[in-house]
Amino acid sequence: MKIVKFIYVLYKIQLLSPIGIYSLFSSIYSSGINLMTLLHIAGKKYGNNIALIDDRETITYQRLLAESINLAHCLKQKTHLHSGQKVGFLCRNHVSLVKSIFAVSRLGANVYLLNTEMSKNQLNQFVARHDFDLIIYDEELSELLEQSHYSKKKVLSYHDRLPAINNLQLESYALPAIPRTYGSKIVLQTSGTTGISKDAAHKPSLFNYLHPFIAFIKRLRILKYHSAYIATPIYHGYGLAVLLLFIPLGKTVVVSCGFNAKKACNLVHEHQVEVVTVVPSMLQKMLESDAEKLASLRCVASGGAKLHTKLVNQTFMILGRVLYNLYGTSEAGLNFIATPQDLEYSPLTVGKKIKGMRVKFLDRDMNELNNGKIGQLCIQNDWSIKNRNKSWIQTGDLGYQDENGYYFLCGRTDDMVVSGGENVYPIEVEQVLMEHTLIEDVAIIGVQDDLFGQRLQAYVLPKENQNLTEKELLEWLRPRVARFQLPKEIKIVNSLPYTSLGKLNKKQLISVNMGKEAKM
Numbered sequence: 001m002k003i004v005k006f007i008y009v010l011y012k013i014q015l016l017s018p019i020g021i022y023s024l025f026s027s028i029y030s031s032g033i034n035l036m037t038l039l040h041i042a043g044k045k046y047g048n049n050i051a052l053i054d055d056r057e058t059i060t061y062q063r064l065l066a067e068s069i070n071l072a073h074c075l076k077q078k079t080h081l082h083s084g085q086k087v088g089f090l091c092r093n094h095v096s097l098v099k100s101i102f103a104v105s106r107l108g109a110n111v112y113l114l115n116t117e118m119s120k121n122q123l124n125q126f127v128a129r130h131d132f133d134l135i136i137y138d139e140e141l142s143e144l145l146e147q148s149h150y151s152k153k154k155v156l157s158y159h160d161r162l163p164a165i166n167n168l169q170l171e172s173y174a175l176p177a178i179p180r181t182y183g184s185k186i187v188l189q190t191s192g193t194t195g196i197s198k199d200a201a202h203k204p205s206l207f208n209y210l211h212p213f214i215a216f217i218k219r220l221r222i223l224k225y226h227s228a229y230i231a232t233p234i235y236h237g238y239g240l241a242v243l244l245l246f247i248p249l250g251k252t253v254v255v256s257c258g259f260n261a262k263k264a265c266n267l268v269h270e271h272q273v274e275v276v277t278v279v280p281s282m283l284q285k286m287l288e289s290d291a292e293k294l295a296s297l298r299c300v301a302s303g304g305a306k307l308h309t310k311l312v313n314q315t316f317m318i319l320g321r322v323l324y325n326l327y328g329t330s331e332a333g334l335n336f337i338a339t340p341q342d343l344e345y346s347p348l349t350v351g352k353k354i355k356g357m358r359v360k361f362l363d364r365d366m367n368e369l370n371n372g373k374i375g376q377l378c379i380q381n382d383w384s385i386k387n388r389n390k391s392w393i394q395t396g397d398l399g400y401q402d403e404n405g406y407y408f409l410c411g412r413t414d415d416m417v418v419s420g421g422e423n424v425y426p427i428e429v430e431q432v433l434m435e436h437t438l439i440e441d442v443a444i445i446g447v448q449d450d451l452f453g454q455r456l457q458a459y460v461l462p463k464e465n466q467n468l469t470e471k472e473l474l475e476w477l478r479p480r481v482a483r484f485q486l487p488k489e490i491k492i493v494n495s496l497p498y499t500s501l502g503k504l505n506k507k508q509l510i511s512v513n514m515g516k517e518a519k520m
Contacts, residue, residue: 032180035105036072038248039065046250053254053271054094056158061250064099071103074168076178079134079153083108083181086130090114090123090137090145093234093255096157096165098243100136108181109133110201113188113235116141117500123148136165138257188237188330200237200330202383209383211356212334216245219337220275220299220324228275229254231264231282236501237330238303242277251275259502261285269293279304281441281502284311291318298322305503306409306427308434312347316340325350327409332384332393335359336407348431349406350399357381359407360392361400374400374425376413398425415506417446417454422484426456429487432480433458436473438466443496443504447488455488459509461496468492 027040042051043065051061059067075081087104089112091097104111114126116138126132127150135154137145145154156164188200217223228251232239246253254271256263264286268276273296278286280302286294297319303326315323321340327350328334338351353359360368361375369375377399378392398410410416411427418424426444433442441461449455462468470490478486497505 030180031106031178032108032182034108034181034184035186035244036068036102038244039068039102042247042250049250050252051247051250052095052098053252055256057095059095064095064102068099068102069106071099071165071168072106072178075103075134075155076107078163078168079155081107081109081134083179083183085109085133086112088112088114088126088130088132088135089235090116090135090141091157091235092116092138092257093230093239094157094257095255097136097234098255100157100165104136105184105186106181107178108184110185110187113186113240115189115235115500116233118144120144120147123150186240188235188240202333209333211354211381212383213245215337215354216334217249219339220301222246222249222251222275222299225251225274225298227252227254227271227273228277229264229267229271229273231256231259231276231278232304233501236304237333238279238326238328239277241328241334242301261289265290265293268296272296275299275301277301277303279502280307280311281305281498283315287314287318294319299324301326303328304501307343307347309347309431310434312343316343327351327407329379329393329395329397332379332381332395334383335379335381342406345404345406346408349408351407352405353407354381359401362394369400371401371403374398374410374423377409415446417456419449419454419456419484420452422482424454424456424485429456429458429477429481429485433460433473433477436476438463438468440464441496441504443506443509444487445506445510449488452484456485458487458490459493459496460490461493 027037031037031040043061046061048060048062050058051064052059081087081104087109089097089100101111112130112132114123123144127148132150133152135145135150136157137154138157139159156162158164158166185201188202189198228246230239230242230253234240234243234255243253254267254273256267259282261282264282267273276297278300283300283302300315300319300323302323307325312323323340323343325338325343326334327336334354335357336350336353338349342349342351358380360378361373362378363369363375375398377395377397379395380392384393396413398413398416399408400410401407409427410425415426416423417426426446430442430444433439439460440463443459444456446454447457460468460473470492473490474486497508499505
């Protein structure tokens with residue numbers, strides 16, 4: 001019954017014609033159910049349409065399918081890769097990465113997407129934990145790999161002379177048989193470049209991901225557009241999810257190794273990109289770099305970090321009502337979407353939930369809270385890593401639902417500060433400070449206080465060539481927040497720490513602050 005419902009829904013939204021339905025069954029029969037199934041559908045339906053554009057090449061759907069299939073045969077023959085094995089990817093955004101993901105999934109091996117900004121020690125932790133059978137990597141990361149404890153098979157993503165994904169080829173008569181596969185997993189990491197991350201393993205499913213797939217298409221009106229630029233790293237869950245949503249829709253996807261605001265604006269202009277996926281800091285930098293080159297954008301999908309009111313208003317003023325706010329996690333997948341209309345209701349909302357999921361908010365004692373009460377956001381859906389046993393996922397995010405059904409986030413559970421008996425949420429004060437015209441960015445953490453137990457401490461990054469003082473900011477802030485929300489100290493800084501995705505790295509701020517306290 002699931003597959004009948006799945007095909008019916010895709011047919012109703014005009015994603016599958018009778019020929020497309022035949023192609024779907026044919027692909028499942030020949031390959032099984034894995035990521036290559038999506039590419040089969042796209043390759044048969046969109047053939048000569050451009051699929052991917054990167055810094056090196058442009059490739060059609062027909063070529064992407066053929067080369068991904070050939071690559072699967074090459075990897076099977078040359079590395080003896082097979083179902084159940086583990087493949088690590090140390091790659092930035094490019095065509096070879098995309099082909100490799102499809103090929104490895106077709107072989108039934110598990111895909112482990114690794115952060116290219118990790119340290120040698122962090123890579124060693126992954127190698128010790130997973131004992132990878134193969135690592136596919138970019139040449140510029142050779143030193144990192146060579147200095148690690150990894151000693152098994154490895155393949156370059158690109159190279160002019162050495163064997164690499166871009167030049168592995170087999171003659172048709174040499175193609176080894178590949179049985180149907182169904183068990184391949186995609187394993188993401190739940191944290192950035194610091195600390196010990198946890199694995200978030202997702203099993204590709206044509207059925208369980210139906211609700212987020214349909215919600216993404218309908219709420220963002222994706223069927224109206226033809227081209228998209230994925231500015232976020234594919235190794236991050238957000239970047240990968242958008243790629244796997246765009247491919248079966250036949251969109252032209254632009255990717256690039258690394259993010260540079262000026263280059264990003266040029267890519268949007270050159271390819272007349274209509275959809276872009278970003279984190280808020282990327283969007284801010286693009287607007288400041290060359291907003292005129294962003295005129296073709298009709299949908300800006302922001303995710304991965306909080307949106308500030310000032311950025312929402314700035315985007316609306318410059319680009320029009322094109323901004324969407326997406327919320328998801330590595331473990332729970334995509335769960336909330338805020339449309340431009342939702343952001344007009346409140347720039348701070350993550351919108352409304354996707355059909356097919358359940359939400360509840362819990363207090364510290366794990367009691368469920370009523371609407372309007374702030375608690376830890378917990379999610380249950382069919383597309384999370386725990387969908388088999390219908391477990392609730394504790395996201396670690398604080399939030400609430402208002403009386404109109406809109407959802408809001410209030411930071412992380414470990415961000416909340418209890419000051420003089422009052423619960424204080426740093427994100428609320430951050431949002432107020434971000435309204436100041438001379439402030440570029442803000443990070444607020446909790447610090448120990450002898451009188452109140454805890455107080456807020458703010459780190460403020462002024463805009464370039466702007467002078468601010470703590471006294472001026474405290475006077476500006478005092479009438480705009482409650483007394484218990486007023487920071488104990490505001491530090492004016494020249495820079496703030498960010499993760500490779502562009503999110504503020506508060507763990508680093510807390511660590512530095514604790515180190516200073518310990519020396520006192």
